[in-house]
Amino acid sequence: MSARIAGASFVxxxxxxxxLLLGGPYAVCEDRNDQSEPTNQVDAELRETSRLxxxxxPRWRIAIGPDNTQLKLEPNPILRWTNPxxxxxxxxxxxxxxxxxPEAVTxxxxxxxxxxxxxxxxLSLSEKNLVARRNQAVIWKCDxxxxxxxxxxxxxxxxxxxxxxxxxxxxxxxxxxxxxxxRRRNVDGERQALRQLSKPVYRYQLVSGEAIDGAIFAFxxxxxxxxLLLLEARGQPDDARWTxxxxxxxxxxxxxxxxxxxxxxxxxxxxxxxxxxxxLKSLPDSARRK
Numbered sequence: 553m554s555a556r557i558a559g560a561s562f563v564x565x566x567x568x569x570x571x572l573l574l575g576g577p578y579a580v581c582e583d584r585n586d587q588s589e590p591t592n593q594v595d596a597e598l599r600e601t602s603r604l605x606x607x608x609x610p611r612w613r614i615a616i617g618p619d620n621t622q623l624k625l626e627p628n629p630i631l632r633w634t635n636p637x638x639x640x641x642x643x644x645x646x647x648x649x650x651x652x653x654p655e656a657v658t659x660x661x662x663x664x665x666x667x668x669x670x671x672x673x674x675l676s677l678s679e680k681n682l683v684a685r686r687n688q689a690v691i692w693k694c695d696x697x698x699x700x701x702x703x704x705x706x707x708x709x710x711x712x713x714x715x716x717x718x719x720x721x722x723x724x725x726x727x728x729x730x731x732x733x734x735r736r737r738n739v740d741g742e743r744q745a746l747r748q749l750s751k752p753v754y755r756y757q758l759v760s761g762e763a764i765d766g767a768i769f770a771f772x773x774x775x776x777x778x779x780l781l782l783l784e785a786r787g788q789p790d791d792a793r794w795t796x797x798x799x800x801x802x803x804x805x806x807x808x809x810x811x812x813x814x815x816x817x818x819x820x821x822x823x824x825x826x827x828x829x830x831x832l833k834s835l836p837d838s839a840r841r842k
Contacts, residue, residue, distance in 0.1 A: 594640070601642045601662040604670050608835060611687050614648050614656050617680040623648035623655050630754045630768070633661075635776035640664040643673075645753070645777065647768075652758050654768060656682060656698075657780070659801065662837070670837035675799055676829040677768075677782060691826065691833060698829035699782060699797035702815070707794040710764065710785035714757060721752065721767045721783045724794065729812075730771040730779045733805040735820060741805065746771035746778055753777075762786045778802040800830050 614623045629644035643661025647654045659673035676682050676698025684692035707724060711717045725748065733741035752767035766784035770777040780799045785792050798808040798816040803824055808816035824832045 597640060597662070597664050598642055602644075604662055604835075604837065605644050605660045608660055608670075608672070609646070609658075612658070612684060614682065614684045616650060616655055616678050616682045620683070621650055623650050625658075631770060631775070631777065633772070633775040633777065635774040637774060638663075638776075639666050641668075641776070643776070647754055649756070651761065652756050653761075653763055653766070654754060654756060654782075655680075656684075657799075657801075659777070660835075670835045672833045672835050673801060674831040674833070675780070675801055677780075677797075677799060692831045693827055694829050694831075695827060696829065699799055701782070701784060701786070701795040701797045704783075704794040704796050704810075706811075710792045710794060712789075714765065717765045717785060718752075718755065718767070720794070721765075724783060724796075725752070725767075725769045725781065727811050728769075728781055728796075729809045730781075730798070731807045731809075732773070732778050732802060733807075733820070735804055744773065746773060748772075748781075749775075764789070764792055779806055779808065781808070803830070803832070 609625065612625070614625075615621055616623060626647045626649060630647050631645040633643050633645065635641045641661055641663045643659050645657060645659045648656040648658065655676070655678040657675040657677060659675075660671070661673070662670050674684060674692050676694050679697045679699065679701070681696065682692070682694045682698065683690060704724065708720060711720055728748070730746040730748075732744045732746055734744050735741045749770045749772060753770045754768040756767070757765050764785040764787070766782060769781040769783070771779040771781065778801055780801060782797045782799065784795050784797075786795050787793050796810075798806075800806055800818055803821040805820045806816075806818050807814055821828075821830070824830065
């Protein structure tokens with residue numbers, strides 16, 4: 553590990569601990585490539601990808617519920633990812649919140665090779681309906697809940713201390729696993745066990761409402777998240793309980809397990825529709841390669 557990367561990791565950890573002590577949300581970004589310094593080509597592609605993403609984000613607005621509550625776009629990505637097994641692809645994931653709770657996810661990425669161009673990937677984490685606009689035009693309109701929170705069986709009661717609750721969530725997350733059936737190269741599908749990132753990519757704490765505390769964990773190929781796991785403590789302090797929900801970030805078939813028991817499954821999406829909780833859209837890309 554280079555001194556630069558080690559220093560950056562130390563700063564990130566320090567900020568995360570500070571945010572935890574102050575009781576606020578925090579995001580932990582993974583390095584895109586922690587194996588070596590980027591080549592000139594990769595460095596140029598990363599800069600152009602970042603430029604595209606920063607130019608695209610201000611064009612979007614997302615609202616939820618019957619009263620069209622405007623979500624807040626958290627300014628920093630919760631994860632910066634790559635997928636070297638597929639090609640030279642770089643992306644950033646952003647969270648949209650209401651009252652501190654994550655309600656939607658946006659993943660913006662550029663595929664340089666294969667030359668798929670610039671794409672937006674959108675996911676609802678809300679229990680309400682959702683509408684997203686780009687330059688005032690409705691692009692994504694999901695009239696259903698994006699997730700279905702389930703009680704986590706055999707889970708301890710949420711701890712009173714925030715630090716202890718984080719420790720509980722990290723321990724509980726290790727009991728979950730996800731398998732992806734990849735059909736890009738084989739029509740019959742290839743089963744791939746996804747890797748769970750060791751730390752939550754986002755942590756939030758609330759002082760009002762049914763949600764008390766929560767975190768998002770990512771299951772990845774490379775560092776590219778294909779599934780998210782939401783763990784959330786809900787209820788009143790004297791009868792709070794742990795709940796969970798999986799959410800897809802891939803159109804292929806996915807299955808989620810808790811202690812080797814299947815608890816979630818979604819089929820492959822033949823078409824990604826604008827009124828579903830998971831949505832993909834090709835975006836303008838002035839640097840698109842032929």
